Amino acid sequence: MAEKIKWVHKDFISLDNLSKEEILYVLDVASSFEEVLKRDVKKVPTLRGKSVLTLFYEPSTRTRTSFEMAAKILSADTINVSVSTSSVSKGETLLDTVKNIEAMSVDVVIIRHNCSGVPEFLAKKTKASIVNAGDGRHEHPTQALLDMLTIKSFKNTLQGLKIAIVGDILHSRVARSNLIGLKKLGNEVRFVGPATFIPKYFKELGAEVYYNLEEGIYNADVVMVLRLQKERMGAGFYPSEREYARFFSINKKTMNYAKKDAIFMHPGPVNRGLEITSDVLNDKRCVVLNQVTKGVAVRMAVLYLLLTGGKGEN
Amino acid sequence: MKIKLNNMTLVTSSGLFKKHLLIENGIVKRVSDKPILSRFVDVTIDDKDLLVFPGFFDMHVHLREPGYEYREDIESGMRAAVNGGITGIACMANTNPVNDNAAITHFIKCRSEQTGLPVSVYPVSAITKGLKGEQIVEMGDLKTAGAVAFSDDGFPVENSEILRRALEYAKSFDMPIICHSEEKSLSKDGQINEGVISTKLGLKGIPRESEIIGIFRDITLAKLTKSRIHIAHVSTKEGVDLIRKAKRAGIAVSCETCPHYFHLTEEDVLGYNTFAKVNPPLRTYEDVLAIREGLRDGTIDVIASDHAPHHIDEKDLEFEKANFGMIGLETLLPLTLELVRQGVIDFKDLAEKLSRKPRMILGIKPAVIKEGEEANLTIVDPHYEWVLTKENICSKSFNTPFLGKTMKGKAVYIIKGGQFFEINK
Amino acid sequence: MSRRMKELIIIDEKTFPRVINRIAHEIMEKNPNLEDLVLIGIKKGGSLLKERIKEAIKKQESVDVITGDIDITMYRDDIFKIGFQPKVETTEIPCSLDNKNVVLIDDVLYTGRTVRAAIDALFDFGRPKRIQLAVFIDRGHRELPIQADFVGKFLPTSKKELVVVLFKEEDGKDCVVLREKDG
Numbered sequence: 021m022a023e024k025i026k027w028v029h030k031d032f033i034s035l036d037n038l039s040k041e042e043i044l045y046v047l048d049v050a051s052s053f054e055e056v057l058k059r060d061v062k063k064v065p066t067l068r069g070k071s072v073l074t075l076f077y078e079p080s081t082r083t084r085t086s087f088e089m090a091a092k093i094l095s096a097d098t099i100n101v102s103v104s105t106s107s108v109s110k111g112e113t114l115l116d117t118v119k120n121i122e123a124m125s126v127d128v129v130i131i132r133h134n135c136s137g138v139p140e141f142l143a144k145k146t147k148a149s150i151v152n153a154g155d156g157r158h159e160h161p162t163q164a165l166l167d168m169l170t171i172k173s174f175k176n177t178l179q180g181l182k183i184a185i186v187g188d189i190l191h192s193r194v195a196r197s198n199l200i201g202l203k204k205l206g207n208e209v210r211f212v213g214p215a216t217f218i219p220k221y222f223k224e225l226g227a228e229v230y231y232n233l234e235e236g237i238y239n240a241d242v243v244m245v246l247r248l249q250k251e252r253m254g255a256g257f258y259p260s261e262r263e264y265a266r267f268f269s270i271n272k273k274t275m276n277y278a279k280k281d282a283i284f285m286h287p288g289p290v291n292r293g294l295e296i297t298s299d300v301l302n303d304k305r306c307v308v309l310n311q312v313t314k315g316v317a318v319r320m321a322v323l324y325l326l327l328t329g330g331k332g333e334n
Numbered sequence: 335m336k337i338k339l340n341n342m343t344l345v346t347s348s349g350l351f352k353k354h355l356l357i358e359n360g361i362v363k364r365v366s367d368k369p370i371l372s373r374f375v376d377v378t379i380d381d382k383d384l385l386v387f388p389g390f391f392d393m394h395v396h397l398r399e400p401g402y403e404y405r406e407d408i409e410s411g412m413r414a415a416v417n418g419g420i421t422g423i424a425c426m427a428n429t430n431p432v433n434d435n436a437a438i439t440h441f442i443k444c445r446s447e448q449t450g451l452p453v454s455v456y457p458v459s460a461i462t463k464g465l466k467g468e469q470i471v472e473m474g475d476l477k478t479a480g481a482v483a484f485s486d487d488g489f490p491v492e493n494s495e496i497l498r499r500a501l502e503y504a505k506s507f508d509m510p511i512i513c514h515s516e517e518k519s520l521s522k523d524g525q526i527n528e529g530v531i532s533t534k535l536g537l538k539g540i541p542r543e544s545e546i547i548g549i550f551r552d553i554t555l556a557k558l559t560k561s562r563i564h565i566a567h568v569s570t571k572e573g574v575d576l577i578r579k580a581k582r583a584g585i586a587v588s589c590e591t592c593p594h595y596f597h598l599t600e601e602d603v604l605g606y607n608t609f610a611k612v613n614p615p616l617r618t619y620e621d622v623l624a625i626r627e628g629l630r631d632g633t634i635d636v637i638a639s640d641h642a643p644h645h646i647d648e649k650d651l652e653f654e655k656a657n658f659g660m661i662g663l664e665t666l667l668p669l670t671l672e673l674v675r676q677g678v679i680d681f682k683d684l685a686e687k688l689s690r691k692p693r694m695i696l697g698i699k700p701a702v703i704k705e706g707e708e709a710n711l712t713i714v715d716p717h718y719e720w721v722l723t724k725e726n727i728c729s730k731s732f733n734t735p736f737l738g739k740t741m742k743g744k745a746v747y748i749i750k751g752g753q754f755f756e757i758n759k
Numbered sequence: 760m761s762r763r764m765k766e767l768i769i770i771d772e773k774t775f776p777r778v779i780n781r782i783a784h785e786i787m788e789k790n791p792n793l794e795d796l797v798l799i800g801i802k803k804g805g806s807l808l809k810e811r812i813k814e815a816i817k818k819q820e821s822v823d824v825i826t827g828d829i830d831i832t833m834y835r836d837d838i839f840k841i842g843f844q845p846k847v848e849t850t851e852i853p854c855s856l857d858n859k860n861v862v863l864i865d866d867v868l869y870t871g872r873t874v875r876a877a878i879d880a881l882f883d884f885g886r887p888k889r890i891q892l893a894v895f896i897d898r899g900h901r902e903l904p905i906q907a908d909f910v911g912k913f914l915p916t917s918k919k920e921l922v923v924v925l926f927k928e929e930d931g932k933d934c935v936v937l938r939e940k941d942g
Contacts, residue, residue: 036534052847061883063883065833066833066834113651115651135655136537136653136654137606137652141652141653221529221530222533321847324847328844
């Protein structure tokens with residue numbers, strides 16, 4: 021069990037401003053909440069009377085549903101707003117949105133936006149607690165925590181592991197959050213992919229960089245495969261899907277470069293046959309589908325800590 | 335009007351002198367080694383702590399009028415200049431409509447004269463029509479209307495052939511071209527300097543090579559055409575090196591930098607601070623040191639502000655949607671004085687880089703403090719400390735990362751055009 | 760290191776197991792069918808007590824009674840009002856509580872709010888036939904209409920005092936002490 025710590029953050033925006041102890045604590049609290057999800061009656065009255073707004077500027081059924089479930093299980097009230105591009109083009113600015121949030125008097129705003137820095141912007145301007153559900157290319161902290169919880173459940177430790185993240189690192193906020201979190205806990209994190217996807221500055225941020233798949237995932241305990249976004253081909257990041265699949269795909273053969281008991285993860289959705297093949301997805305070492313419950317538990321922990329914490333007071 | 339200035343220190347590019355001045359009807363009547371004793375004067379200032387400089391000149395200012403008066407207009411920009419002790423400014427052409435014709439140039443000059451403020455405004459007209467980079471402007475006509483240089487600032491001239499022709503054509507009118515050096519295909523969609531900070535913040539970076547390649551190309555074309563160019567807002571170490579080499583090789587290139595490039599780095603963007611979002615972007619500490627060295631050894635001729643006012647609604651946004659630029663007329667002096675205090679340059683260099691050189695490059699009559707010459711002076715209290723706040727900024731906009739910081743040094747009086755101007759503290 | 764004023768031993772090491780035995784016997788008396796019985800300790804004080812009672816029953820009847828632990832943090836009525844943030848521990852209830860005779864066990868009964876939260880939590884695990892309450896010390900000052908069915912000792916206290924039940928496993932010895940609150 022992790023050391024109990026005093027939660028002092030008003031918002032949950034990035035793993036960068038959490039200490040190692042705080043990260044372990046959140047994971048610990050999440051484990052306790054996992055038990056609730058195993059009950060017949062999946063509901064506790066903890067956050068009754070509190071309201072949670074999910075504000076998604078980018079579509080996402082998976083993450084939004086996960087947050088919604090987390091809030092509802094804790095008996096909080098939820099409001100969902102999908103901001104369409106039309107209201108943005110009608111001239112509604114982020115500041116207008118802030119004013120609407122204040123008017124609704126919600127306690128927590130869960131925001132997903134395509135511009136980096138938006139959660140931090142909102143956090144400075146409103147008293148509500150802001151939870152980052154993914155901002156641009158910056159971070160997706162709850163996803164990384166969920167990945168860590170998954171790794172812990174299969175490897176029984178979150179220290180001293182070799183974790184390889186394969187694919188389009190440059191555009192992945194999940195990769196960044198995982199790098200920050202896993203390094204803080206004392207693991208080796210490798211970024212593997214074509215050089216166009218991995219800026220050299222990541223070395224300064226603690227990642228080991230590999231442009232060769234075999235070397236990159238050699239002896240890895242965990243392999244995380246990122247989804248390849250097809251529009252990146254047109255922009256010159258890689259010449260063709262055929263070439264990418266040939267040199268970087270995780271398939272039955274390349275799987276074996278990693279340790280015998282390595283686990284394979286993918287944040288979804290998957291391009292079958294491209295970055296990962298069906299036989300890998302069906303292999304028992306692939307843990308893609310086990311992550312849903314843990315996702316809800318992590319998000320319950322985050323909501324619990326933000327709403328019941330000291331918020332910087334005594 | 336008769337003005338007596340006793341016991342102050344006169345600072346010019348040649349040195350510091352303890353002189354006493356008498357100004358009468360806008361002319362420097364006497365420059366004396368002994369205190370002026372005349373009793374029948376309108377203004378007497380006797381203060382050994384003050385410095386007298388030839389009026390400062392900021393050669394890179396965006397006045398925003400016509401077209402963007404909500405950010406700044408000619409009058410408010412001039413007031414900001416006065417507050418900064420600046421008696422002459424060169425204003426850029428990216429207005430709306432663009433200053434690419436004599437009518438707009440003429441309008442700017444007339445409007446500035448109407449305000450009655452002690453600042454001379456010199457328009458810099460565009461190189462290409464509409465800043466589109468396709469067709470060069472009527473340079474002869476614009477020179478006659480009062481333009482002192484040509485620049486597409488805000489944008490580089492992307493097509494090298496067009497820039498070459500523009501350089502050759504400008505040469506026939508003996509006019510300098512101010513280059514905004516940028517290789518756009520590398521910097522497209524970039525937000526801040528490409529590096530560790532941009533990677534950390536998840537923002538697309540502007541690689542330094544965009545400026546380096548831009549400067550190299552512009553210098554090379556200047557060499558080819560044997561025309562005069564002035565590189566605007568230099569921000570990189572390699573850029574300074576290229577200019578140093580070009581000067582040694584005898585190429586007619588001058589350049590400027592801005593206070594934010596010798597005081598701030600990309601770390602000042604942390605927290606997604608849009609007030610620190612500027613183009614060229616704030617770079618690394620190594621670049622700051624190189625810029626300072628360039629100022630010290632004379633490679634960098636001028637310090638200008640690149641005063642770029644933006645309305646708060648254009649900055650208080652998602653970082654990638656915020657406009658690039660910061661105001662700077664009112665902080666140009668104190669931030670440059672800071673360099674003197676830190677021993678990077680001395681007071682003579684300050685007079686050189688903020689007064690003599692910019693006028694020289696633009697072919698404007700120098701401000702000299704000599705008996706018989708027109709009086710154009712800025713009097714500075716280098717010890718005065720003040721805090722930069724929204725309330726005491728004269729510009730219409732307040733987009734500066736120095737907001738809230740303590741400044742040391744302020745212009746207290748301007749004497750120009752027969753006027754005696756006391757600057758509000 | 761806070762200066763402890765007086766510490767009075769209410770139940771010493773010798774008496775402690777006798778009280779446990781008595782409570783265990785009373786429970787067995789009122790719940791003759793041990794198959795239906797579920798002992799649930801309220802974390803953390805009640806959990807260790809529950810283990811002791813289970814052992815006592817086993818010694819007497821050679822039966823392993825079903826036991827579980829409940830963490831009431833998620834059910835507290837004061838979670839937004841207290842100055843600190845309680846740590847969420849795990850609840851472990853090994854079976855459905857439908858039709859079971861549940862005995863809730865806690866170390867000290869004071870205002871009754873903890874027990875109220877525990878009862879609410881229990882209802883999320885089924886519909887017990889009956890819920891009874893066993894406590895080691897009842898110190899009075901109830902704020903809700905709650906009373907214990909099995910009590911180790913009634914102890915009138917003042918609000919300035921603190922009642923602490925110490926266990927050999929965690930604190931070195933079995934005893935109950937009364938302390939004056941610091942500050």
